[in-house]
Amino acid sequence: MVPVAYYLILAAVLFCIGIGSFLIKRNVISIFMSIELMLNAVNLTFVAFAHMWHQVSGQIFVFFVMVVAAAEAAVGLAIIIALFRSRQTLNVDQVNLMKN
Amino acid sequence: MNLQLLWLIPLLPFAGFLINGTIGRKLPRPAVAGVALLATLIPAGIVAKLWMFMQSPGVAVAYTVSSRPWISITGFQVNFTFAVDHLTLIMLGVVTGVGFLIHVYSASYMAEDEGYWRFFAYLNLFMFFMLVLVLAENFLLLFVGWEGVGLASYLLIGFYFKKDSAANAGKKAFIVNRIGDFGFLLAMFLLIQHFGSLSFGTVFEKISLLPPGPCTWLTPVALLLVLGAAGKSAQIPLYVWLPDAMEGPTPVSALIHAATMVTAGIYMVARCHVLFDRSPTALTVVAVIGAATALMAATIGMVQHDIKRVLAYSTVSQLGYMFMACGVGAYEAGIFHLMTHAFFKALLFLAAGSVIHALSGEQDMRVMGGLRKKIPITFYTMSAGVFAIAGIPPLAAFFSKDEILYQTYIWDNPLAKVLWIIGVLTALMTSFYMFRLWFKTFFGPYRFEDATAHGHGVIYIGHAPAHDDLSDHGAPVHSRSDTTLVMEAEHDSGQSAHPHGVHESSWIMLGPLVILAILSVVGGWVGVPLAFGGHNELEHFLGPVFEPATHVAEHVVARGPEIGLAVVSVASALLGLFTAWFLYVRNRGRANELAHNFKPAYSLLAHKYWVDEIYGAVIVTPLLLFSRFVLGGLVDAGIVQGAGSAAGGTTRGFSALARRMQSGNIRSYAGWLALGAAAVILVTIFGLHPFTH
Numbered sequence: 001m002v003p004v005a006y007y008l009i010l011a012a013v014l015f016c017i018g019i020g021s022f023l024i025k026r027n028v029i030s031i032f033m034s035i036e037l038m039l040n041a042v043n044l045t046f047v048a049f050a051h052m053w054h055q056v057s058g059q060i061f062v063f064f065v066m067v068v069a070a071a072e073a074a075v076g077l078a079i080i081i082a083l084f085r086s087r088q089t090l091n092v093d094q095v096n097l098m099k100n
Numbered sequence: 101m102n103l104q105l106l107w108l109i110p111l112l113p114f115a116g117f118l119i120n121g122t123i124g125r126k127l128p129r130p131a132v133a134g135v136a137l138l139a140t141l142i143p144a145g146i147v148a149k150l151w152m153f154m155q156s157p158g159v160a161v162a163y164t165v166s167s168r169p170w171i172s173i174t175g176f177q178v179n180f181t182f183a184v185d186h187l188t189l190i191m192l193g194v195v196t197g198v199g200f201l202i203h204v205y206s207a208s209y210m211a212e213d214e215g216y217w218r219f220f221a222y223l224n225l226f227m228f229f230m231l232v233l234v235l236a237e238n239f240l241l242l243f244v245g246w247e248g249v250g251l252a253s254y255l256l257i258g259f260y261f262k263k264d265s266a267a268n269a270g271k272k273a274f275i276v277n278r279i280g281d282f283g284f285l286l287a288m289f290l291l292i293q294h295f296g297s298l299s300f301g302t303v304f305e306k307i308s309l310l311p312p313g314p315c316t317w318l319t320p321v322a323l324l325l326v327l328g329a330a331g332k333s334a335q336i337p338l339y340v341w342l343p344d345a346m347e348g349p350t351p352v353s354a355l356i357h358a359a360t361m362v363t364a365g366i367y368m369v370a371r372c373h374v375l376f377d378r379s380p381t382a383l384t385v386v387a388v389i390g391a392a393t394a395l396m397a398a399t400i401g402m403v404q405h406d407i408k409r410v411l412a413y414s415t416v417s418q419l420g421y422m423f424m425a426c427g428v429g430a431y432e433a434g435i436f437h438l439m440t441h442a443f444f445k446a447l448l449f450l451a452a453g454s455v456i457h458a459l460s461g462e463q464d465m466r467v468m469g470g471l472r473k474k475i476p477i478t479f480y481t482m483s484a485g486v487f488a489i490a491g492i493p494p495l496a497a498f499f500s501k502d503e504i505l506y507q508t509y510i511w512d513n514p515l516a517k518v519l520w521i522i523g524v525l526t527a528l529m530t531s532f533y534m535f536r537l538w539f540k541t542f543f544g545p546y547r548f549e550d551a552t553a554h555g556h557g558v559i560y561i562g563h564a565p566a567h568d569d570l571s572d573h574g575a576p577v578h579s580r581s582d583t584t585l586v587m588e589a590e591h592d593s594g595q596s597a598h599p600h601g602v603h604e605s606s607w608i609m610l611g612p613l614v615i616l617a618i619l620s621v622v623g624g625w626v627g628v629p630l631a632f633g634g635h636n637e638l639e640h641f642l643g644p645v646f647e648p649a650t651h652v653a654e655h656v657v658a659r660g661p662e663i664g665l666a667v668v669s670v671a672s673a674l675l676g677l678f679t680a681w682f683l684y685v686r687n688r689g690r691a692n693e694l695a696h697n698f699k700p701a702y703s704l705l706a707h708k709y710w711v712d713e714i715y716g717a718v719i720v721t722p723l724l725l726f727s728r729f730v731l732g733g734l735v736d737a738g739i740v741q742g743a744g745s746a747a748g749g750t751t752r753g754f755s756a757l758a759r760r761m762q763s764g765n766i767r768s769y770a771g772w773l774a775l776g777a778a779a780v781i782l783v784t785i786f787g788l789h790p791f792t793h
Binding site: 019022026031092095 | 764765766767770771774
């Protein structure tokens with residue numbers, strides 16, 4: 001039996017990688033992927049706790065998060081395609097039309 | 101008679117004002133005039149009915165109708181209350197009667213003016229406030245009318261508001277009146293303090309219950325009321341607005357600045373006679389102010405060239421007479437003169453308006469002359485007015501002015517004889533300047549067409565007619581010449597519509613003239629004193645109002661000297677007539693020589709004693725400088741604007757800081773987001789007070 005702390009540490013590491021790449025990366029798709037990484041880190045903690053307390057509510061939440069993430073991916077990818085079509089770039093630093 | 105009808109007397113003109121003021125612009129002109137005329141005719145009818153009711157035997161001296169409380173606080177209450185007694189009746193008769201005639205006249209006089217509906221709306225508004233003023237039963241309601249007629253006066257003086265001089269004259273009238281109103285307000289505060297009430301009935305009853313004799317503590321109240329009356333009735337030192345008020349259309353000058361509004365001050369003093377009788381100091385002040393004003397205005401009136409200005413100074417002078425009458429305690433004489441003056445001065449103004457109308461807007465007497473044959477009806481009616489004001493028996497002002505002079509003469513005061521001499525001198529000058537106006541306008545050679553031949557009566561103003569009097573020497577005497585130049589474009593009654601020569605006015609204008617002329621002739625007969633075999637009906641009529649006055653004893657004084665005094669005043673009137681005839685008909689040009697020989701005196705009069713200039717230097721300029729530099733420069737630009745700039749600058753500084761977060765850089769947003777999330781997590785774990793645990 002793997003102690004729950006291991007799962008949590010793994011999830012924390014994943015989440016920090018997600019945050020770090022979210023802050024550092026310039027490519028929109030990379031940012032998008034780092035968001036997915038953070039979501040899945042959270043999913044992992046949900047599942048770990050659900051297993052520990054023998055309750056299904058955590059697992060149900062994981063499904064919710066997955067569904068929302070799928071919808072978000074669909075919308076987000078559509079936005080990225082539209083962005084690329086209009087700006088010919090995926091670099092977020094160059095997407096600052098609203099400034100000034 | 102149902103006394104609730106009293107409410108209708110002022111409210112109908114107000115309804116007329118509302119109708120003409122809101123939809124008048126869209127109504128045809130006859131409808132506008134119809135509304136305005138009905139709104140004054142019906143109140144006049146009610147007043148007539150009221151008059152008959154009050155005359156019938158067995159009615160009380162005074163009636164009041166009251167509404168629900170208007171202002172009601174602990175220990176103090178004011179109602180909308182109207183009261184009618186014989187004094188009010190006379191004022192109501194004058195206001196509605198003369199007012200209606202002037203409305204009729206205006207319907208034709210203003211016919212060409214584009215502001216027709218506006219004019220009648222203002223005129224009805226004036227009637228409303230004036231009727232509130234005379235009907236009011238307490239000081240506060242009187243003050244409402246008092247302020248309201250000031251407003252209407254302001255609007256009507258500035259009726260031709262595109263003309264700078266008219267707009268400025270309106271402002272001047274309003275501001276000078278405010279000074280008087282300030283005195284009135286303070287007087288009301290003192291009355292509340294002393295009596296806890298503003299109702300005439302309560303206040304006067306409490307005064308009459310005081311032990312007999314003068315009450316010095318009432319003197320401040322009375323003097324403040326005098327200040328108010330001096331503002332409204334154009335007395336020294338606040339008379340300066342009235343001559344300028346002639347910028348308004350002529351019917352306005354007749355109605356507001358001759359017959360009704362300017363007499364409000366005299367009415368107020370007469371109404372408060374119970375109060376004034378307790379303060380001999382205030383009465384003396386009133387008498388001296390009145391006499392000084394009468395004399396001063398008459399002297400200025402002798403050298404004016406604008407026909408309306410002569411009449412304006414004459415009005416100031418006659419108001420001085422009425423003030424003097426009130427001051428010597430002869431309130432009936434003051435009210436008597438007020439009534440006859442309303443008739444003949446309205447007549448003179450309307451006739452002058454008819455002359456101006458005939459001459460396509462010309463007001464300068466130096467280009468008038470020989471109009472007797474051209475406009476005969478105007479001539480005859482105006483003659484009635486001129487003879488009436490000059491005091492030729494048996495016309496109106498002979499009796500009223502004589503009564504004032506007589507009462508002044510027998511006044512129990514060391515000043516009485518001095519004031520009487522001033523009065524007689526004023527009568528002499530009144531006669532002189534009125535006949536001067538009469539001769540210059542209607543007699544002598546006909547001059548107007550020469551003038552019009554050179555460009556419609558405008559160009560010659562600069563080089564005034566050579567053969568005329570007084571004008572050609574003095575400095576810039578002709579204060580109106582600048583406005584005269586403008587006049588052609590827009591003036592009284594749209595004169596440009598009559599390019600064809602001199603013409604008599606329509607019968608709509610002449611009708612009121614004829615009626616007023618008859619009244620000017622017979623108006624004095626209601627007050628023929630006992631000494632002339634009359635019964636002095638007016639004095640008996642007003643008796644119930646003024647009977648408690650202190651001069652009751654004078655009624656029994658033998659009227660022996662009265663005939664002698666009357667002879668003196670008639671002689672002075674005839675002397676004035678003769679002098680005017682001598683200078684302006686017999687020896688034309690003598691006046692010029694006189695003006696030349698007495699240049700300093702003439703210059704002093706022509707500049708109206710430099711009063712406007714002195715007020716300008718002593719009061720207006722310092723005020724303006726104070727406003728511009730201290731209030732404008734220091735307070736406004738420094739403190740007010742400084743505070744505003746400081747508040748704005750602080751906000752701007754903070755917003756500059758906050759703006760940094762909105763960099764437009766998505767990764768910086770992400771960073772803020774992460775930071776915020778981290779902060780939330782920290783708070784969740786450690787709470788808001790990490791160190792208290």
